[in-house]
Amino acid sequence: MASSSLLHSTLPFPSSPNARTRTKPYSPFLNNKKTTTAIVNVIRADKGALQYRKLGDSDLNISEITLGTMTFGQQNTEKEAHEILSYAFDNGINALDTAEAYPVPMRKETQGRTDLYISSWLKSQPRDKIIVATKVLRVDAANIRESVEKSLKRLNTDYIDLLQIHWPDRYVSLFGEFLYDPSKWRESVPFVEQLRALQELIDQGKVRYIGVSNETSYGVMEFVHASKVEGLPKIVSIQNSYSLLVRCKFEIDLVEVCHPNNCNIGLLAYSPLGGGSLTGNYIDIESETAKRGRLNLFPGYMERYKGSATKEATIKYNDVAKKHGLTLVQLALGFARDRPFMTISIIGATSVDQLKEDIDAFLTTERPLPPEVMADIENVFRRYKDPAVL
Template sequence: MLERNLARAPQIVVGPRSRATCRPFVCRAAAATEIPTLAAAKRKKLGDSELLVSQCCLGTMTWGVQNTEADAHTQLSYAINDSGVNFIDTAEIYPVPPSAETQGKTDQYISSWLKDQPRDKVILATKVAGFGNKYLRKNGEQTRITAEQVEESVEGSLSRLKTDYIDLLQVHWPDRYVPLFGAAAYDPANEREDVSFEEQLRALEKVVKAGKVRYIGVSNETSYGVMRFAQLAEQMGLPKIVSIQNSYSLLVRSGFETDLAEVCAPRQTNVGLLAYSPLAGGSLSGKYIDGPAEGSRFTIFPGYMERYTKSLAKQAVGMYAEVAKKHGLTPTQLALAWCKSRWQVTSTIIGATSLEQLKENIGSFDIDLSEEAVKDIDRVYKQFRDPTTKPLDD
């Protein structure tokens, strides 16, 4: 593996190899001088990194279950080549819902498209699984954020993606116990032995120093976790996290907008938010208002993301849809334009199962909400502050 200071070096493709490769210290003129014409392609600096990412990020978790390889290539070509988006997010566990049979297909679909593209055209983010999965590792161990497992994860991702480096490696969910994916409040009874923050950072440092990873980040993380990672990095000269990928939408706001927003603010740790599920699993598109939508994720996978289907979120979605209608927008446009407008958000991760959906999602970034629309949104939010945590019968 070629040693390189990827954190500082501009990249340019130098020719085909078994993996898409780049050499350091060469001008990235072609990519740098391109002027994005769509708002979705507008570049923003990610935290303390040197990564300039588009404010729209292409999510990929349906590729391999709901989407074919051809679908994936069509979406990639439209988002990257036609729309100027330069940011792709994947994970070693994808596609979702995860299974041993489909694991890795998403990466393979990306690599088969990327092999005909300049590697420096995209910023490629992936994730190493946190505590609990038992089929990702060769020896069948539970996934943990240890040096051995991080290296195995990264090597697997590099092999599937057929690239020599990952731009951003994120810890998909914490190694320690925290309530995840709409779970109830923190319960000390669920605490368990975990890999220390220092050990995790030293594990991540190894793949950074080896030139396999440029920057690191976290996902589904808390204020406590961000602070511990940031403090140890500063005190011990370890790699600093530059991003946090957390759920953030009209339905899921308060978990980020208070103490976590302060911790991640530029004046504090300067950790950029990559907002995932901005459409709340598709519910904010309004397609479930009149009942189950045929062929949709919640219909195909019963019980999936019930926090959006069996809670007051359904009522909140209906009211946000009325706000959208009042201002001449679709519910999707309202939700994504709002997410784009938030100071906390560096990039919004969108996902689609059809090209039609993708076009609407990317086009939504061209919309700037009026002050009146924002006030109407805030009025709904005051009534439905945390709707996904309240069952329908409350």
């Protein structure tokens, strides 16, 4: 595999700076276990506040909502991004999720702009109180090193709290493809090579913890096995799609793999609102709200949520929400929030009002959702199992 990916070779950014070494930052919030436990217990005693959870085997105590930032630089200006970030962190969120490929849809002209908007906001923030997660696309050793150096430069920070592999280097079924196609198998970068490159960055103090994204049970087990056999760093998290519309791939067997008594991998669920479908805004596809939504702004984007089965299932879940005096957003986010295997829900927003609605849904919806609500959800699920399949 080439030492520099196509993505990196087309970027407008300068060469990576010389490697720097540093020690892990001291943060009383993140590293003092007694203090953290006390804070978490106080917060959990107040049902009107966000909860904080330990992420896998790490020392990261992370808010149950992580702010997704993939619209920054495409749908959001820098000023809007700063307003959203400030509202999130003023209201208890202590983590943000970005990626070298952001904003989306991915374009050479805008790539990296999300990090730059985050960087200009971070300048006025206490860095050791903010958990920064990002992702790398190409996973051979050279590209992992290059990606991290460029991310550090764009973010203007010395370290990344959680570095995730954006999606597997090998073929896996993703983004609406439900079944694995054996004919698409291809050679891929060995798991050990990926972990050795990540170990180097951890040793240099540039990365604190590592995780995966869009991964399968096979991939998680291979990473965990390689770390045990070779004495390499263990992944602490998995960032996969999970919502009322996308359940089976995680619930069938990843839930067992990631269980605290097995591999202890924390789930960061992205798209808990199904790409916006579970806001209800796309039920009437001709409405002005739907026309302004990202599923219609970008042709071909998240096509998996545009099928008739997704719409039918969404209508049924909306009926459940109305029956129990909830909004569809409250039902969807409350469901994801309460799953026993859930660590974090990643929520993005294109406005402060939208983010406020989502945070309020977490905080005001009865915790956990009552048994009668869950029973009605399961009734819909039995008829519409993962409707977002192409």
